[in-house]
Amino acid sequence: MSELSVKTMADYMASGETPEILFWVGCAGSFDDRAKKITKAIVKILNHANVKFAVLGTEESCTGDPAKRAGNEFLFQMQAMANITVLNGYEVKKIVTGCPHCFNTIKNEYPSLGGNYEVVHHTQLLQDLLNTGRIKIEGGSFKGKKITFHDPCYLGRGNDIYEAPRSVMVNLDAELAEMKRSRQNGLCCGAGGAQMFKEAEKGNKEVNIERTEEALALNPDVIAVGCPFCNTMMTDGVKHFNKEQTVKVLDVAELIAQAKDL
């Protein structure tokens, strides 16, 4: 694969330039094979729209979200303060994240520790790029397809953002079907609160199976997500029901990138 055009904050600093926005990739987006594809989709869209963006590269470190939700406030604050030192060092003003957990943590929990930035989730940035005409979608490969969106808890209930991902997908000319439990009533995928990193407690069902069942009942072509952890959980759920040939689990950014054939 050809190398993507990605510059780091250090590159910008060396050339004396300032980027429009910092793309906070996140741990999943950096290391998880599935999530890396979402990262690349976001980068392709940013490049296509001529957004001058930077990443931190090896200077990025976990926001501390899973540590905080697991109760390890020490580790969270150590991560947060180290990241804030780096971000403030580069005088970062605006951040886009590829993950609702990074988004929530930097936006809501960094300010009282000294990190004040304008933070947007990538679906909000996509909405903005579409609204301002920096990207345009006409038709595309999802025309007529049935898509259902699974609300990530930390984007939806956590931050009251329900419309940005939906208004982006409207441009795909697809049929958007809603699950019964959506928006405020959306059901978690099962990964939040550091559950991603442990076995579930004893029960009679996995949360992601319960949720995938609900999504599959709509017979969608695509289950759209906005979070790399939801993506993992829903992908596993679809595999559990042996539907991976007919139902795709894709991030909203991937939908846009594929529709534009980027």
Next chain:
Amino acid sequence: MISIIIFILLFAGGSAFFFYNVSKIRRNILLGQDARLKDKPAERFKTMLLVAFGQKKMFNRPIPAILHLFLYVAFVITQVELIEIVLDGALGHHRLFRPSLGGFYTFMVSFIEILSVLAFIGTLAFLSRRNLLKVPRLVKSELNGWPKLDANLILLGEITLICFIFMMNGADEVLYSRGMSHAQNMGDGSLGLTISSHLGPLLFGGMSEHSLHIIERIGWWGHICMVLGFLNYLPYSKHFHILLAFPNVYYSNLEKKGKFRNLESVSNEVKAMMDPSFTPPVADPNVPVRFGAKEVTDLSWKQLLDSYTCTECGRCTSACPANITGKVLSPRLIMMKTRDRLEEVGKNIDANKGEFKDDGKSLLHDYITPEELWACTSCNACVQECPVNIDPLSIIMDLRRFLVMEQSAAPTELNMMFNNMENNGAPWQFSPSDRLNWKND
């Protein structure tokens, strides 16, 4: 004259005992830690108007919302009639407001009667939802015993109260039409009450004057005794929500639900560690530094207020992904256990002359188990669902913090995740130098 004395003694005694019990609950709530929730009064007031007074969140489920609205509006409006009943009792009058209010009086009492009929229907519907239809969230095994009985007692009490109102008004209607009521006769041959002017003659039409006076008095005394009885039942019951819902919503969290509190005590230690020149503020030696919560007294007063406000409706639990998939976690039970433990701590303080004597128990472990805590996905569905803005998630988080930071009792996989984060800056075992490799994949 004797009836006035009996009434005043009953009323004063009933009120005093109620305020005595309320002061104990207030004391218990204030055992909690400080929480800064006094900012933005305008926004808080608006939230209270919408969510508590306006029942906004109830309407996410329209059928129980409408039934509940009948009871709620009847309860609120009936307070007007209660003022008259109390004044009648204390002054030896009968229908004190009628002469001065005239037609408006008839309208007001008729309005209350219509609401009472609606409340009666609502109460019957609620009884059948619990006992016949068996709505899942209302018959879960966590409600076995006292919670179930408590719920049914409240509903039966409401039905009795409504019956007394119609005994009183119905018998009085018949008496009035015969010109025998204690109420000042205004020469119109009927009190004109929408329901009782029909229901009264139907039920009591054939009775003698003597019987009618007895029925009217049973209705009147029964009503006021039920009101005082109910008032004093509240502090022992989940039904206390009718009072606490308002302050609880007023003091609710106005921030985004995803924003969790940053512990200041931890910030000071982390800052001192990262910057040797940082001097942490001198800590109050009277406040023991404990990270997270083990006991109810480690929680904030708002979290304790939450526990007394909970009316065990179970909307939280029915939306909880962990509970839906058979895990032991139930957000409603987290609130019930917090209140149970707080009541126990309060009784301990009462029994030991105002000092808590160690009973070898704590909220964490003895009431709430780690298995419940570790089942939570922190998805905020329970917080979203609660019609009175209770936050079970914040209690779960504070107890988790104690498990992890004070007892190092995190599940093994989470300890591995912590290690990875400390060593590699990621929850998985990847080298930080590989962070940008995706670019070339």
